Amino acid sequence: xxxxxxxxxxxxxxxxNGPPAALPAAAPRVAVTRVNDSSRPALRARFAAExxxxxxxxxxxxxxxxxxxxxxxxxxxRAATRITAWDDVPLTGWADTCTALRVTRVGDDRAEAxxxxxxxxxxxxVIAATGTLVLEGGPxxxxxxxxxxxxxxxxxxxxxxxxxxxxxxERKRVDGNAAYRRSSAVTLITGPSRTADIEMQIxxxxxxxxxxxxxxxxx
Numbered sequence: 001x002x003x004x005x006x007x008x009x010x011x012x013x014x015x016x017n018g019p020p021a022a023l024p025a026a027a028p029r030v031a032v033t034r035v036n037d038s039s040r041p042a043l044r045a046r047f048a049a050e051x052x053x054x055x056x057x058x059x060x061x062x063x064x065x066x067x068x069x070x071x072x073x074x075x076x077x078r079a080a081t082r083i084t085a086w087d088d089v090p091l092t093g094w095a096d097t098c099t100a101l102r103v104t105r106v107g108d109d110r111a112e113a114x115x116x117x118x119x120x121x122x123x124x125x126v127i128a129a130t131g132t133l134v135l136e137g138g139p140x141x142x143x144x145x146x147x148x149x150x151x152x153x154x155x156x157x158x159x160x161x162x163x164x165x166x167x168x169x170e171r172k173r174v175d176g177n178a179a180y181r182r183s184s185a186v187t188l189i190t191g192p193s194r195t196a197d198i199e200m201q202i203x204x205x206x207x208x209x210x211x212x213x214x215x216x217x218x219x
Contacts, residue, residue, distance in 0.1 A: 035129050035163035043128040043161040044216070050131030054191030056212040067215050068097045071153065074213055075101050075118065078151055082106050084113040085120035087140030091155045091217075094120065108142035119149035119209065124179070125168040126160045126216070130190055133214065134168055137185040146187060152209040154189075158219045 035046060048058050059074075061067045071094060075083075083103050085094075098105060106112040113119070121141070125134035133154055137143050146152050162168050165188075172179055180186065193208030 038163050040158060040161065043163060044158060046128040047126055047131055047161060047216075050129065051191070051214060052131075054131050055194075056131060056191045056214060059213060059215045060218065061215060062218050064092055064217065067091055067155065067217050068093055070215050071120075071155075072097050072101060074151070074153060075103055078117060080117040080151070082116045083118040083120055084108055084116040084142070084145045084149060086122055086142070086145060088122060089120055089155055090122040090157065091215075094155075108144055110144060110148070113142065113144040113148045116145075116149045117151060119145035119147075119152045121145050121152070121154055123154050123156050123160065125162055125171075126156050126214075127163075127165050127168065128161055129164045132165070132188050132190045134165075135187040135189065136179050136183040137187065138183045143185055143187055146189060147208050150209055151211045151213065152189075152192075153213045153215065155215050155217070157217045 035043070037043075044060070048060075051058050059070045061070055068091065071091070074080075075098070080101075080103050082105075083098055084106050085108075095105065103118070106116050121135060123133045124136045126132075127134065133156070135141070135143075135146055146154075162171070189212065192210055192212045193206060195206045
């Protein structure tokens with residue numbers, strides 16, 4: 001019997017035993033609605049809800065001291081020993097916090113960044129409508145810090161909140177898109193890494209961070 005015949009015979013037996021199992025019903029689509037209230041409290045609340053929906057974790061803090069305490073708590077909870085970070089992380093004293101916990105900063109090349117437990121970055125916009133963070137890459141702002149470690153921590157400020165992606169893009173147009181000319185890449189991050197490549201089952205952390213933490217500092 002040829003290989004072709006063997007395959008056809010298996011298919012005939014499968015069909016004879018009844019129809020294939022039905023695929024699970026697709027999850028209902030969630031429409032992305034416009035943000036009608038652009039006040040700071042409304043944007044903060046909307047971002048919190050959207051980030052939670054995509055399994056990100058928000059840590060709202062009152063100032064930099066509380067932000068450092070929150071960073072330390074995450075590092076301790078993950079038993080972190082190595083961190084890769086942007087050069088311009090927008091939080092004074094973050095390196096001292098790591099040193100106090102004996103967390104070593106490693107380089108941002110692929111080989112070094114791949115050994116880090118934590119990736120620490122800032123961001124350039126916080127999109128309330130979708131819970132998305134915008135990261136503009138460039139010198140000292142390696143994309144690998146947000147892609148390779150299992151845990152990605154973002155330091156953001158409330159002044160970076162915008163209603164929708166279009167509002168961020170409009171800000172860029174105002175300055176003649178200068179940020180894009182100096183950026184190696186612009187990355188949009190909506191929750192931790194996830195994929196549904198296998199049997200439409202969502203798996204987290206397959207192609208990037210398993211956890212996303214946003215420390216949002218009030219102004």
